[in-house]
Amino acid sequence: MSEPRITRNEDGGPLVEESLLLGLAVVTVSIVIAVILQATGWAQGIVEQLFQILNDSWNDLAHLLGTP
Secondary structure, X not given: OOOOOOOOOOOOHHHHHHHHHHXXXXXXXXXXXXXXXXXXXXXXXXXXXXXXXHHHHHHHHHHHOOOO
C-alpha cells in the first residue's frame, strides 16, 4: 500500500494573494475616510457652536441696547 501523493497546485496563489491585498487596501481606505469624515463632522459641530454663541451674544447686546 502506497500513501497518496499530495500534489501542489500553486496556479491560484498569486491571484489569491492579490485579492487579499486588494481587499485589505479597500478596508484601510474605508477606515481612513470614516475617520476623516468623523473628524470634520466634529470640527463642524464646534464651529456651529461658536457661531451660535456669537449670534446669542449679538442678540443679547442688541436687546440690551434696545434695538428691536
